[in-house]
Amino acid sequence: MRAAISLLVLLLSLCGVQTESHGTDFSTQDISNELKELRDMMVDLRVTLRHTRDDVKVLQAENVAVKERLATSETKVQVLQDTKAEMKTEVDNLKKENAAQEAELALKMDNAVHEQELAALKTRLAASETKVENLEKEIRAAPKVxxxxxxxxxxxxxxxxxxxxxxxxxxxxxxxxxxxxxxxxxxxxxxxxxxxxxxxxxxxxxxxxxxxxxxxxxxxxxxxxxxxxxxxxxxxxxxxxxxxxxxxxxxxxxxxxxxxxxxxxxxxxxxxxxxxxxxxx
Incomplete structure (x- = not known):
């Protein structure tokens, strides 16, 4: 916008200089033509200025949108960073829980093995006691000579x-x-x-x-x-x-x-x- 105004001022100055230089060499028709050209130029400049303003508004709107998107992205990045930290903490906690569960499972498995061994020993003991009892019965029942x-x-x-x-x-x-x-x-x-x-x-x-x-x-x-x-x-x-x-x-x-x-x-x-x-x- 400032560039368009500066250009207009420059043109007016040139017209004034040309008028002073030629003096009476310019006719009324020439002045009218010159003014017409200047008006046309002014119209073009106004159109250009209006378009420039529109472009500036569009750029401002886009800048606002970019800033909003940037802020949103920064917010998302922060959220992601926070989420990542939370996930890391959760992963660490899960690892600890998993280690504790593995230790508990190993202990349960050991206990299960011991219980199986104990059950097997109890079974063998019961079988041995039965055999001993049967042998005692046989001995008592067998003739003694x-x-x-x-x-x-x-x-x-x-x-x-x-x-x-x-x-x-x-x-x-x-x-x-x-x-x-x-x-x-x-x-x-x-x-x-x-x-x-x-x-x-x-x-x-x-x-x-x-x-x-x-x-x-x-x-x-x-x-x-x-x-x-x-x-x-x-x-x-x-x-x-x-x-x-x-x-x-x-x-x-x-x-x-x-x-x-x-x-x-x-x-x-x-x-x-x-x-x-x-x-x-």
Whole structure:
């Protein structure tokens, strides 16, 4: 706007100068033409000025809008920055909560594992207790058979077979659980089908160059025969044992072969016969 006014002033000054310079050289028509041109120029200048004003208003309005958009953008930026800070804080809090939850979950998992192990141990313990109880019942229900007997019932002396084999009767009963051994016949009779263990020990004061012999029988069939030959006139011992599977009613006994003898003292039990049930079948 200021530029348009300055241009108008300059034109007027030039017109004045030209008028003074030419003096009377200009005619009325020339002046009229000049004025007309000046008016036209003024009109153009006014139009230009009006357009300039409109442009300025538009620019001012755009400037206001830009300022408003800038302020809005700055507000949005601030909001975003605040939101970002809040989100960072929230993320940090979530990380802390997540770490705490992971620790709690790990603890729960450990507890769950321990509980499972404890449950398994309780189950095994219950099973073991059941087995023990069943074994105790089996033991209580199983027949109890065991015996030990010494050869002599009293005093000391020799037991001789003479010319025939002699079924030895171990008369002094030391133990006879189940009453399966008879100190009248010298026979052990199996009360139940099962596996039994038998053992014996015998002694003799052998004369030099003489034999001591002993045998074990089952149902009249020889199972074992032992002998010892003396060369030094000192006491000799024979001892051994067997594990036997017997049916109910099977009989086991010791036999002194013909021409043999045994020496025993009741207080020492040099000669003994023993047996017991290992387990029923």
């Amino acid at each position: 065991a015996f030990s007997a010494g050869l002599r019932e009293s005093g000391e002396g020799y037991t001789r077979s003479g010319d025939n084999d002699l079924d030895l009767v171990f008369k002094r009963v030391i133990t006879n659980v189940g009453q399966a051994y008879s100190n009248t016949t010298g026979f052990f009779t199996a009360p139940v089908r099962g596996v039994y263990y038998f053992r014996f020990t015998v002694r003799d004061d052998l004369d030099k160059n003489s034999y001591m012999r002993i045998r074990m029988y089952k149902n009249g069939q020889q199972l074992m025969r032992l002998s010892d030959y003396d060369t030094d006139d000192k006491p000799s011992y024979l001892s051994s044992g067997l594990t036997l599977q017997l049916e109910k009613g099977d009989a086991v006994n010791m036999v002194l072969p013909a021409g043999s003898r045994l020496a025993d003292i009741v207080d020492y039990n040099y000669c003994t016969f023993s047996g017991f049930l290992l387990f029923p079948l």
